[in-house]
Amino acid sequence: MNRTVTLDEFIIQRQKDFPYASGELTGLLRDIGVAAKIVNREVNKAGLVNILGVSGAENKTGDTVQKLDIFANDKLIDCLKNSGECCGIASEENETFIPIPSIESKNAKYVVVFDPLDGSSNIDVNVSVGTIFGIYRRKSDSKGECQLEDFLQKGTELVAAGYVIYGTSTILVYSTGRGVNGFTLDPSIGEFCLSHRDIKIPDRGNYYSVNQGYYLKFDIEMRRYIDYCSDLNLRLRYIGSMVSDIHRILLQGGIFLYPNTRKYPLGKLRLIYECNPLGFIVEQAGGKAITCQLERILELEPKELHQRATIAIGSPAMVDEMKAFVERYSVPSVTNNGVS
Ligand code: AHM
Ligand code: MG
Numbered sequence: 001m002n003r004t005v006t007l008d009e010f011i012i013q014r015q016k017d018f019p020y021a022s023g024e025l026t027g028l029l030r031d032i033g034v035a036a037k038i039v040n041r042e043v044n045k046a047g048l049v050n051i052l053g054v055s056g057a058e059n060k061t062g063d064t065v066q067k068l069d070i071f072a073n074d075k076l077i078d079c080l081k082n083s084g085e086c087c088g089i090a091s092e093e094n095e096t097f098i099p100i101p102s103i104e105s106k107n108a109k110y111v112v113v114f115d116p117l118d119g120s121s122n123i124d125v126n127v128s129v130g131t132i133f134g135i136y137r138r139k140s141d142s143k144g145e146c147q148l149e150d151f152l153q154k155g156t157e158l159v160a161a162g163y164v165i166y167g168t169s170t171i172l173v174y175s176t177g178r179g180v181n182g183f184t185l186d187p188s189i190g191e192f193c194l195s196h197r198d199i200k201i202p203d204r205g206n207y208y209s210v211n212q213g214y215y216l217k218f219d220i221e222m223r224r225y226i227d228y229c230s231d232l233n234l235r236l237r238y239i240g241s242m243v244s245d246i247h248r249i250l251l252q253g254g255i256f257l258y259p260n261t262r263k264y265p266l267g268k269l270r271l272i273y274e275c276n277p278l279g280f281i282v283e284q285a286g287g288k289a290i291t292c293q294l295e296r297i298l299e300l301e302p303k304e305l306h307q308r309a310t311i312a313i314g315s316p317a318m319v320d321e322m323k324a325f326v327e328r329y330s331v332p333s334v335t336n337n338g339v340s
Helices: 009-015 024-044 067-083 120-125 211-219 222-233 243-253 269-283 316-329
Strands: 056-057 064-066 087-089 108-120 129-137 157-164 172-173 181-186 191-196 207-209 255-256 288-291 311-314
Touching: 009 172, 009 191, 024 067, 024 129, 024 157, 024 172, 024 191, 056 157, 064 211, 067 087, 067 108, 067 120, 087 269, 087 316, 108 120, 108 269, 120 129, 129 243, 129 269, 157 269, 172 191, 172 222, 172 243, 172 269, 181 288, 207 243, 211 222, 211 288, 222 255, 222 316, 243 255, 243 269, 255 316, 269 288, 269 311, 288 316
Parallel strands: 087 108, 207 255
Antiparallel strands: 056 064, 108 129, 129 157, 157 172, 172 181, 181 191, 255 311, 288 311
């Protein structure tokens, strides 16, 4: 019988792949694992206590904030502040980043970005939600507080990224740039155990994932591509929790789309908290992640913490096909000087 490998054991084993590693990243990943277990405990008992529902506040980008969002946000911030392994945090739920004083962070060289509870509109109806995170090496001088520039880094600079899904089982998937591995929480021992070793996304799959309710609000090329997916009899799956939709695609193949709409001309999803970490994971598994305007997600230059992006992400052959549709059917934009 194969021996169970826990997340902690795996992270420590992997540290040996980086001969000059100081252990900080290892510690940070372990702390995120601990925070995930705490959030998982609360998500699982959400129906039993009075933390379901809307808190009454709105976050920076105008979304209604659910109570569990606040709980998850607070827990992640607490765990990371106490870890002493990172010098700053930026969360989708906070307007600005949170520097961790150097006394507590011991001049740590990493910053962490996260969406504490993605898909939060699903909480009240017992559908999967998840946490998404990314880790960057700071760029500013390590003697002072971290700065905005430490968070406004391209996805190509990610040192590690991952997500946790609180679903039928709780699973943590992460990558440090050497492949992708998944760990399922065994509640009987309270440990994440290696369950999905070296995940590779299929070249293509049977699923497409898009909010088809917005069909008429998409550009013509996107509508043509969606029609094509439907003509191929692909199965439409849309949970409304990006992290869960992408998890299915990572394991079984397919494409996830969130194009620009009239309401969200720049896309809805956040580049720093959602698109970059998930783009990093999917690329590490052999997939692709581009905007609906065909730029590679990880190469976008973030200008602000809550910047949004359009996204097409998933199996490489399917993202390439989507790209071909956009190139073929997009209507050239008309400028003052004529057609661009
Ligand atoms: P959230 O982070 O506030 O929960 O919002 C992000 C979510 C994604 O998980 C999901 O794919 C998308 O919003 C759903 O949006 P829509 O309802 O417009 O399809
Ligand atoms: Mg989200």
